[in-house]
Amino acid sequence: MNVSRIARYGVAALLMLRLAISFAADYQVERLDNAIKVDASGKRVVKVDLSIKLLTDAAIARFGQYVLSYNAQFETLDIHSAQTVHADGSMVSVDVARGIFDRPAPVTIAAPQFSAEHLRIVTFPALAKGDSIRLSYTLADTDTLFPGKFSVQLSFPPIEDYRSANVTLDTPGDMSVAIDARGMRQSADASRDGRRVRSYHYETAPSGPLDEQANTVAWTDIGPVFVASNFSGYAEIAHAYDVRAFDKRKPDDAIRQLADQLTKGIDDRREQATRLYAWVARNIRYVGVYFGAGPVVPHRADEVLANRYGDCKDQVTLLSALLEAKGIESHAVLVNLGNRYRLPSAPDVLTFNHAIVWLPEFDVFADTTVGVLPFGALQFEASGKPALDTSTGKLTVTPPQNGHNSRSLLAYSVDLDRDGNATMAGDITLDGEAVQRARQMFIHVQPKRLAEEMLRRFGLAGELQMSPRHLGDLDQPFSIALRGNLNQLALMPGPAAFAVPSLPNFGQIRGFADFVLQQKSKVFEGVCAGTRLEERYRIMLPTDVDLLAIPPDVTVRAGEIAYRSTYRREGRTVDVTRVLDRDLGSNVCSGAKLAEWSDVARSISKDLKRQILYR
Numbered sequence: 001m002n003v004s005r006i007a008r009y010g011v012a013a014l015l016m017l018r019l020a021i022s023f024a025a026d027y028q029v030e031r032l033d034n035a036i037k038v039d040a041s042g043k044r045v046v047k048v049d050l051s052i053k054l055l056t057d058a059a060i061a062r063f064g065q066y067v068l069s070y071n072a073q074f075e076t077l078d079i080h081s082a083q084t085v086h087a088d089g090s091m092v093s094v095d096v097a098r099g100i101f102d103r104p105a106p107v108t109i110a111a112p113q114f115s116a117e118h119l120r121i122v123t124f125p126a127l128a129k130g131d132s133i134r135l136s137y138t139l140a141d142t143d144t145l146f147p148g149k150f151s152v153q154l155s156f157p158p159i160e161d162y163r164s165a166n167v168t169l170d171t172p173g174d175m176s177v178a179i180d181a182r183g184m185r186q187s188a189d190a191s192r193d194g195r196r197v198r199s200y201h202y203e204t205a206p207s208g209p210l211d212e213q214a215n216t217v218a219w220t221d222i223g224p225v226f227v228a229s230n231f232s233g234y235a236e237i238a239h240a241y242d243v244r245a246f247d248k249r250k251p252d253d254a255i256r257q258l259a260d261q262l263t264k265g266i267d268d269r270r271e272q273a274t275r276l277y278a279w280v281a282r283n284i285r286y287v288g289v290y291f292g293a294g295p296v297v298p299h300r301a302d303e304v305l306a307n308r309y310g311d312c313k314d315q316v317t318l319l320s321a322l323l324e325a326k327g328i329e330s331h332a333v334l335v336n337l338g339n340r341y342r343l344p345s346a347p348d349v350l351t352f353n354h355a356i357v358w359l360p361e362f363d364v365f366a367d368t369t370v371g372v373l374p375f376g377a378l379q380f381e382a383s384g385k386p387a388l389d390t391s392t393g394k395l396t397v398t399p400p401q402n403g404h405n406s407r408s409l410l411a412y413s414v415d416l417d418r419d420g421n422a423t424m425a426g427d428i429t430l431d432g433e434a435v436q437r438a439r440q441m442f443i444h445v446q447p448k449r450l451a452e453e454m455l456r457r458f459g460l461a462g463e464l465q466m467s468p469r470h471l472g473d474l475d476q477p478f479s480i481a482l483r484g485n486l487n488q489l490a491l492m493p494g495p496a497a498f499a500v501p502s503l504p505n506f507g508q509i510r511g512f513a514d515f516v517l518q519q520k521s522k523v524f525e526g527v528c529a530g531t532r533l534e535e536r537y538r539i540m541l542p543t544d545v546d547l548l549a550i551p552p553d554v555t556v557r558a559g560e561i562a563y564r565s566t567y568r569r570e571g572r573t574v575d576v577t578r579v580l581d582r583d584l585g586s587n588v589c590s591g592a593k594l595a596e597w598s599d600v601a602r603s604i605s606k607d608l609k610r611q612i613l614y615r
Contacts (some may be wrong), residue, residue, distance in 0.1 A: 026059035043141035073116040078370035086132040154226040178346035183224030214528035218340040231347040235393030238307040242390040257324035281368040313355040331391035372439035384587035406433035420492035421539030426482040435478040454504040462486040497611035516601035520594035530584035537576040
């Protein structure tokens with residue numbers, strides 16, 4: 001399922017994206033009016049009037065070329081007026097022939113999507129600090145993705161300065177509409193001539209916008225929002241999807257033959273499902289073709305198999321067909337692939353932009369689109385999310401990332417010589433969700449280049465070789481063997497002190513401590529990873545060095561977080577073990593939650609700075 005270009009369904013969405021790359025002090029949204037009129041068939045005409053005051057050169061760079069997104073198959077876009085308004089009140093109109101451009105939306109190489117999506121770019125002339133841009137346009141539906149249904153989604157980030165934002169929804173009087181207008185004030189609700197018109201207003205509080213924060217959940221989760229829909233509930237959204245997808249996942253002879261071939265000699269049903277999942281993950285590349293109802297209706301399973309490509313819902317369809325061929329039940333499930341963790345009270349189809357598979361027999365969610373994850377592991381962006389089962393219409397939640405489904409173990413041996421140089425050997429083992437980034441890096445980057453990048457990233461000098469194991473075997477934990485020589489890792493000869501260095505890895509305990517201490521006083525809820533991290537180091541000092549002291553052991557816990565470290569010495573060898581357990585029940589963490597963890601984070605930060613003393 002793909003409704004990623006939701007600007008056409010929530011007209012403020014594109015504005016919100018552009019605002020997010022500036023700072024509130026750079027501009028003011030003087031006016032943002034959305035007038036939405038819906039007819040009996042669910043088609044909408046959306047009139048937008050906006051005015052943004054640009055206070056800095058950065059704002060001019062951001063908004064001087066204003067981009068509007070629309071789908072040429074489903075919508076028309078008409079620009080009524082566009083002007084630069086100078087601080088003295090004089091205006092310069094945009095040249096329609098030379099200042100407005102239309103082009104197809106760009107296609108990415110990593111996850112290509114082909115559609116009728118277009119960008120219309122409005123170039124405002126003669127801008128200077130203190131000027132405003134004014135734009136008036138209309139988006140009109142020529143068809144709907146779901147027959148008879150509409151959805152609208154607008155968000156007003158509290159870090160932006162809105163002087164006046166208004167939403168007017170005009171619907172047929174007999175149309176049942178659910179509205180979630182959290183943080184907005186209803187200013188009108190009137191019925192006349194068979195129509196019902198409701199209006200809502202939002203403006204930033206007199207105290208001004210809140211400070212920007214680096215790590216937040218979606219503004220639709222925590223900020224003022226306007227969501228409207230004529231779906232009766234999330235169960236109806238599930239049915240609307242399933243009714244056009246159900247017959248697409250029926251296996252034909254070729255699919256049955258492939259399923260039998262992949263599971264030949266295997267009687268265990270979970271192992272059968274694992275093999276089928278792995279084949280789709282490795283052999284069906286991600287390509288989205290979104291023409292007609294393509295964003296919400298999958299292609300037939302046999303077409304996906306023949307093409308060897310498809311988007312998320314296409315891959316769900318093929319995997320479901322293969323599973324059905326072996327008598328294994330599966331359901332298509334819709335989630336949000338992003339930082340949205342809450343569903344609005346109004347049933348909103350735009351919340352969902354990704355499809356995965358649910359296998360009730362094994363209590364497992366499966367997502368083949370990443371192509372590198374083991375069976376039952378989800379990419380972080382799909383974990384801990386509300387999930388809509390399209391077969392039953394029921395809502396559930398995907399498992400959050402924690403030590404049960406995401407693990408990292410690194411073990412290093414560091415042999416120091418008399419000059420402070422080191423011979424290093426290590427192994428990194430990743431399992432569950434933790435494998436994603438590392439596997440993808442080794443697939444797309446040559447090991448030699450990756451090794452050079454790792455040395456640079458960790459501030460090391462020397463030589464490093466990295467050899468992956470089980471790169472293409474999704475059933476096995478992914479591991480990497482590391483060998484190398486590092487220059488000037490310690491100060492020799494002593495007396496001196498040596499802290500265990502940060503060596504190449506794909507998940508640092510240090511990163512957790514830094515994150516908590518930096519974010520603990522933040523206002524907005526953010527996103528927290530939960531991978532279990534274990535680090536083991538064996539440090540061998542030169543034969544003529546006396547080991548004087550090692551750090552004390554540390555054991556600390558707070559809520560879902562536990563950290564322990566041990567230091568053991570034998571002769572000139574020191575063994576260090578550090579373990580961070582994060583038994584998280586959610587990917588979302590508030591400032592209060594981070595404050596609860598802050599003592600643990602401080603203990604970790606201190607522990608990582610402790611040194612081995614020698615002479």
